[in-house]
Every structure is written in structure tokens, then in C-alpha cells.
Amino acid sequence: NAGVTQTPKFQVLKTGQSMTLQCAQDMNHNSMYWYRQDPGMGLRLIYYSASEGTTDKGEVPNGYNVSRLNKREFSLRLESAAPSQTSVYFCASSAHREDTQYFGPGTRLTVL
Amino acid sequence: AQTVTQSQPEMSVQEAETVTLSCTYDTSESDYYLFWYKQPPSRQMILVIRQEAYKQQNATENRFSVNFQKAAKSFSLKISDSQLGDAAMYFCASRGPRQGGSEKLVFGKGTKLTVNP
Numbered sequence: 588n589a590g591v592t593q594t595p596k597f598q599v600l601k602t603g604q605s606m607t608l609q610c611a612q613d614m615n616h617n618s619m620y621w622y623r624q625d626p627g628m629g630l631r632l633i634y635y636s637a638s639e640g641t642t643d644k645g646e647v648p649n650g651y652n653v654s655r656l657n658k659r660e661f662s663l664r665l666e667s668a669a670p671s672q673t674s675v676y677f678c679a680s681s682a683h684r685e686d687t688q689y690f691g692p693g694t695r696l697t698v699l
Numbered sequence: 700a701q702t703v704t705q706s707q708p709e710m711s712v713q714e715a716e717t718v719t720l721s722c723t724y725d726t727s728e729s730d731y732y733l734f735w736y737k738q739p740p741s742r743q744m745i746l747v748i749r750q751e752a753y754k755q756q757n758a759t760e761n762r763f764s765v766n767f768q769k770a771a772k773s774f775s776l777k778i779s780d781s782q783l784g785d786a787a788m789y790f791c792a793s794r795g796p797r798q799g800g801s802e803k804l805v806f807g808k809g810t811k812l813t814v815n816p
Contacts, residue, residue: 620803629790629806630744645803677744679804687734688804691742 589613592689593678599697600668608663608694610678618681619661620645620688621653623674630677636661668698701726703793704808712781713815719766720776720810722791728752733767733774733795734804739787747789750774778812786814 591612600606612619619637622630622645632645650672652664660691661680665672675695679688702725712718724733735747750758750767757765762782766775774793778785791807 627808629808630792630804632803632804635803666784667761679744687746687749689746690736693744695742 591678591680591689593603593676593691593694595694596692597695599699600665601699602669603679604668605666606668608676608678608696609660610637610662610691611660612678612680612689613659614680614682614689615658616680616682616689619655620679620681621661621663622677623647624677624693625674633663633676633696665696666672668696670698672696673698701793701805703791703805703807704789705810707810708808709813710813711813711815712778714781714783716781717777717779718781718812720789720791720812721805722774722776723803724772724774724791724793726772726793728794733765734788734792735763735765735774735776736792736806737785737787738809740789742756744790748776782815783814783816786812788812 594609620635621633624630631647634653636642639658642653654662675693677693678691681688704723719721731752733750737745737747748760748763757767762779764777788809788811789811792804
């Protein structure tokens with residue numbers, strides 16, 4: 588039981604490049620989330636998915652797209668990376684109507 | 700809007716001593732949950748403790764306990780018998796407005812705890 592896994596762990600991009608961050612959970616959770624963590628800002632919600640086939644914007648969705656591929660997987664895509672998107676990205680999941688979120692190990696993304 | 704405030708950017712404690720981290724929150728929800736997460740240098744977010752708002756009794760997990768003051772919207776974390784492994788960033792979080800059955804969390808900015816030997 589791996590919990591929540593994220594790939595890659597580290598990534599460096601140039602401005603304008605695109606990439607997809609992958610997240611998978613093996614806990615049969617319905618809800619999945621993407622957060623970003625910036626120094627001094629705590630964690631902020633980018634997008635979330637209450638169930639397979641549904642996605643909703645969080646606090647800071649601009650510049651990102653998401654796909655809930657199936658119940659296990661929730662990906663985050665940067666179409667045209669900007670230096671302001673340099674951050675640590677966390678994926679999390681929670682059981683439907685259960686309030687504890689479990690986090691992946693994070694992806695450190697640097698955009699030059 | 701849902702807000703969570705941690706007024707102490709940094710705290711320090713001597714090994715084996717007790718330390719309390721502060722958190723205040725604002726919510727219009729009548730049914731909500733509060734959490735403390737620990738983030739060590741490894742970056743992993745680890746759940747420390749959670750409190751259901753409808754419960755009068757303060758949650759406890761081994762050396763970690765909370766002081767939940769619902770009327771004051773205060774949710775502090777007490778760490779007893781501090782250990783070197785407790786050194787980390789600690790984040791307070793509350794469950795945000797319920798939409799579509801998904802439970803969104805709102806986080807404070809964190810408190811960096813240093814444990815001195």
C-alpha cells in the first residue's frame with residue numbers, strides 16, 4: 588500500500604515549456620487535490636476532483652489544467668510554464684465525505 | 700472566506716520540554732474539522748491530529764494534544780516531552796466550504812519548530 592505517489596520528484600523547465608505532474612493513490616479514495624506550496628504562503632489549493640469525471644477550481648487555478656483520468660489518477664498540466672509557477676506541488680486524496688487528506692511526497696518544480 | 704491564522708512564524712523548545720503552537724480560524728460552517736499537519740525537512744505532509752468541531756473533548760494523540768476553544772475559534776497544539784524528531788514546520792488547517800462532496804482544506808502559513816538538545 589503506497590498511499591499517494593507523485594512523479595517526478597524534481598523538475599526544471601524553461602519558460603514556455605509544458606509538462607504534466609502525475610499523481611496516483613491506491614486507497615480507493617473518491618476525492619483528489621492539487622496544492623502548491625510557496626515560501627511563507629502555506630499550501631494553496633489549485634484544483635480538486637470530488638469524484639471520477641469531475642474537477643473544480645480551487646484558490647489559484649490560473650495557468651493550470653487537470654485531468655481525473657480514473658479513480659486512481661489525477662494529473663496537473665502546465666501548458667506554458669512561467670517563473671511564477673516555481674513551487675512545490677502536492678497531490679492529496681481523501682475518502683468521500685471523510686475529512687482527512689493524505690498527501691504525496693511533493694514535486695519541486697523550478698521554472699527558469 | 701475561510702481563513703486560518705498562525706501568528707508564530709517560528710518557535711523553539713528545549714528537548715523534553717512542552718511547547719504550544721497557536722492557531723485561530725474563521726468559518727461560517729457549523730460542522731467542520733480542524734487539523735494539524737507536520738512537515739519535516741523531507742517535505743512529506745504528515746497528519747498529527749484532528750478535531751471534530753461537534754466534539755467537546757480535546758483530541759489527543761500520544762504526546763500531542765489540542766486546546767480547542769470553539770467560541771474563540773482557537774485551536775492550539777501542545778507537544779509534550781519534545782523530541783528532536785519533532786523539529787518541523789507545523790501547519791494548522793480547517794475544512795473549507797463543502798462543495799460537491801469534496802472536503803477542501805484551508806491552511807495557515809505554518810510555524811517552524813526548532814527543538815534544542
